[in-house]
Amino acid sequence: MPALFVRLFLYPLIFITGISVSAGQNINAYSDYRNHFFVFDNGVSTQLEHQKIKSFKTSLNFIAYEDNTGTLKAWHNGKLTVLEKAWNGNYTVTDYMVVFLNYGALRVFDGKKFHELTLNAGKHLISQQAVLFLDEKYLLLKIFINGKIDELENISIGDVQEMKAGFNTAAFITYNNRFNIFYNGIMTEAESYPPLEYRCGKDVIAWVDESTQMFKAFIGGKAFKLSEFKPKSFQTADSLVAYVSTDGDFNVITGKTTRKVETVEPRFYLAKDRMVVYELNGYFMTYVNGAKYELEGFIPSAYHIHNDKIVWLDNSNRIKFLINGNIEIVTYEGTKNLSVNGNTVYFIDNTGREKIYFNKKVY
Secondary structure, eight states, X not given: OBOEEEOOOEEOOEEEOOOEEOOOOOEEEEEOTXXXXXXXXXXXXXXXXXXXXXEEEEOSSOEEEEOTTSOEEEEETTEEEEEESSOOSEEEEOSSOEEEEETTEEEEEOSSOEEEEESSEEEEEEOSSEEEEEETTTTEEEEEETTEEEEEEETTSSOOSEEEEOSSEXXXXXXXXXXXXXXXXXXXXXXSSOOSEEEEEBXXXXXXXTTXXXXXXXXXXXXXXXXXXXXSEEEEEBTEEEEEOTTSOEEEEETTEEEEEESSOOSOEEEETTEEEEEETTEEEEEETTEEEEEESSOOSOEEEETTEEEEEOTTSOEEEEETTEEEEEESSOOSOEEEETXXXXXXXXXXXXXXXXXXXXX
């Protein structure tokens, strides 16, 4: 069905300069030395396959994999479900769904039911809760979110020039240069002309006005003016915007407040999920849950972020894990093959064995 369309009104934003310094499901997957495939769920390992699988992907609530016969399967809530047989496509796992494309058919499994989005998928973007896609059969730009499909734009009269998707948001530039944003079932014309730049995250879309150079954001259903001036750079993530202002201050917006994290411009930064990592005078720093942490005196060769947690490899090949504000040592024999999923860490040790770290124990 077509999305509800409304106009935009701009609100002021609160600015705060002071900062404090200072689970989902616990599932993961691995293969043992015999290539038997296991799911690790809250400290319990369950064998799913006795032959070597072709691939697997994990998220907070799903494990999807392609077995030895080419069948696509998913583990969710303690249950294994066959998604597609005679598999020859691509699949993506998010914390909320498994999205899979096979011979042009784009489908979603949300843990409870299957959703067929289109049999003729064109360009499509996948975020945590949304699938933004071109339905080439009906020549429509559509979005799937929260179990339903909304029609955003008729592309029979002109192609969408550009589109982006965030956690639960979307934005696109129409054939006639209008900048539209979608959030919570409502489509809004943000500008009547394309922005200089725009990014989508969870509950937030940020952009630079091409006409005024003003920095704006759509946060939680309302539009805000973040700055009169174009920022040097900006990124969006889960309910946050990180940006470097024109005078070099490094700011992070969470909710509807702005905090000045640093007065020095970082050499690099990355906003992902609920966290921002950045470099400050050679130190590896993170800002998460209203606090900032100095993780290392160097930039790690490998690190991975999931939600408000990060795992990384230090200079002594130790794998470290920031969880609930504390740094834990996962292993002293780590490699660059590491990832964090919820409260678990997957890694391959220096003997080539796949292992899981959970609740201060290695499995």
